[in-house]
Amino acid sequence: MNYDVLIVGTGIAGLYTALNLRDDIRILMITKNSFRDCNSYLAQGGISTSLGLFDEENYFNDTVKAGNYHNDTKAVKLLIKNSIENINTLIKLGVPFDKTKEKLNYTREGGHSEFRIVHVKDETGKSVTETLLNIVSKKRNITMLENTALIDLICKDNTCYGGILRDSHRTYKVNSKFTILATGGIGGIFNSTTNVEYLTGDGLNISLKHNIEIKDMEYLQLHPTVLYEPDVKGKKLLLSESLRGEGGIIVNQNKEVFINPLLPRDIVSTSILNEISKTPTNPYVYLDMTKKSKEFLMYRFPFLYNECLKRGYKMDKDLIPIAPAHHYCMGGIKVDLFSRTSMNNLYAVGEASCTGVHGSNRLASNSLLEALVFAKQASENINSKINEIHYKDIIFESESYALDSYDELINYLKRKVDNKYAKLFNC
Ligand SMILES: Cc1cc2nc3c(=O)[nH]c(=O)nc-3n(C[C@H](O)[C@H](O)[C@H](O)COP(=O)(O)OP(=O)(O)OC[C@H]3O[C@@H](n4cnc5c(N)ncnc54)[C@H](O)[C@@H]3O)c2cc1C
Structure with missing residues (x-):
């Protein structure tokens, strides 16, 4: 050929x-x-x-x-x-x-x-x-x-x-x-x-x-905001950085802000890993989109809104557990x-x-x-x-x-x- x-x-x-x-x-x-x-x-x-x-x-x-x-x-x-x-x-x-x-x-x-x-x-x-x-x-x-x-x-x-x-x-x-x-x-x-x-x-x-x-x-790049799903091996759901670009914040287990969510990925990921190391039994932090209305989230992020809903999280009401995962080479x-x-x-x-x-x-x-x-x-x-x-x-x-x-x-x-x-x- x-x-x-x-x-x-x-x-x-x-x-x-x-x-x-x-x-x-x-x-x-x-x-x-x-x-x-x-x-x-x-x-x-x-x-x-x-x-x-x-x-x-x-x-x-x-x-x-x-x-x-x-x-x-x-x-x-x-x-x-x-x-x-x-x-x-x-x-x-x-x-x-x-x-x-x-x-x-x-x-x-x-x-x-x-x-x-x-x-x-x-x-x-x-x-x-x-x-x-x-x-x-x-x-x-x-x-x-x-x-x-x-x-x-x-x-x-x-x-x-x-x-x-x-x-x-x-x-x-x-x-x-x-x-x-x-x-x-x-x-x-x-x-x-x-x-x-x-x-x-x-x-x-x-x-x-x-x-x-x-x-x-x-x-190698970790993505900071990947849905925490301990039972899933391999591919996990990415929660796009644009969620933070449109107003999302990251909070720890005490619901406190510990990092500017719009810093570059390596800095945000490292900060999350540090935070997670303090709570080894609950190795995740949260993405908080609750300041945004359901209408806005469903219009701007229809795919992610539905994917979260399928897993039991209402993006406009619930904090979403996240942890960094491999993303890019x-x-x-x-x-x-x-x-x-x-x-x-x-x-x-x-x-x-x-x-x-x-x-x-x-x-x-x-x-x-x-x-x-x-x-x-x-x-x-x-x-x-x-x-x-x-x-x-x-x-x-x-x-x-x-x-x-x-x-x-x-x-x-x-x-x-x-x-x-x-x-x-x-x-
Ligand atoms: C969840 C997620 C969200 C992302 N969001 C963004 C974003 O918003 N903006 C952005 O800029 N980047 C984003 N990225 C990164 C970006 O999507 C990828 O870096 C980019 O799409 C890579 O494109 P590609 O064509 O190089 O590879 P791919 O699209 O991955 O395609 C690779 C191709 O190679 C083929 N292949 C591999 N090995 C073989 C083989 N041995 N023989 C034959 N075929 C083979 C595969 O079958 C596939 O067709 C994201 C990545 C992920 C995973």
Whole structure:
């Protein structure tokens, strides 16, 4: 099988890359599970964007302050410069961002000095993914396969020539001129996470086995406000940061405020963990939305209002128990400003990649923006180079496949992260 481009992953990063590639490029897109099983679909809060030239410096400062100044400043500037253009593209494609009197309705989240997050109620990710899926699935140059996993790369002399794929019937080889890893995050390897459980860092695992450069894996993000559900293992319900942006506060077991709820995530999470350590028999604090009316909450957060209600909490009346859980991986496969990895003809986009935008702590709602901006960078780079590259049918020489085991990634992470995080590992 020969394709010009193989895209592994059909979340927002993979879909937006496909959408921005030329129509004469033959593309194969695969996803490990079904199209809607990805973190992109779960994104609630929204997508950050610069408000205009006047906001660029503030937005930059917010991003690098949240990232504890470990950010790659060139990547942050590119992210911010290209933000409005990509949000406008989504609007043109039909994403129905919330508006008040025809103007975009911006919300705010922790670490942002401005209201600069566009959203579709509290289901932004679902809306964007559905819009992109609808368009991409109709394109004649794109073939899309569900339940098909990449289990290894075909590479020689540090150049990628395609991938080894597996579905329920067979294992087979696809030759491609360019390959793009859009395999998302690593939440599936933790006991307590907000992520889709089968997202197990496959792109990273495969990259590690082929000595492709990895960056910043010591920077993992806990989300501070995840519903405390001791009986649920694996994926838990995230209570979007925009709840705090719209007036929610965090209180301890004595109903006292102990932290400014709009500080960056690492600070709020650490403060909650400290507070929780004082009450080991009740290891949670509370999100308090009771100052908001039922009407407002049901209108602005219909998904979360109902999910809480299903579990017995009335958001407008009850305090909601919360505790931090694994949420996001700031590190990933190291890429340059065109999303190129250290292996020739191999790109990485979205959460699987590390552009350096987030530093050691991602600013809220910068992830979807990063996925969009750097997916487009990858596509434009490939569009300009595709005619120079020719297929090569390389023999796959190994006896085993990179994804036969996850030990390498888990051991690598254990060496990189601190004990607080190690406690959350499955193994
Ligand atoms: C609950 C929740 C809420 C969030 N809210 C926000 C928000 O409001 N704003 C924001 O900016 N960010 C948010 N995030 C983060 C953001 O959603 C993700 O970082 C982003 O969607 C990642 O997009 P992606 O395309 O890189 O990966 P994903 O959307 O996770 O897609 C990964 C894809 O890779 C595929 N895949 C993985 N391994 C393989 C393999 N071996 N073979 C084939 N396919 C494979 C998967 O099947 C999937 O299709 C949230 C995350 C979560 C979990």
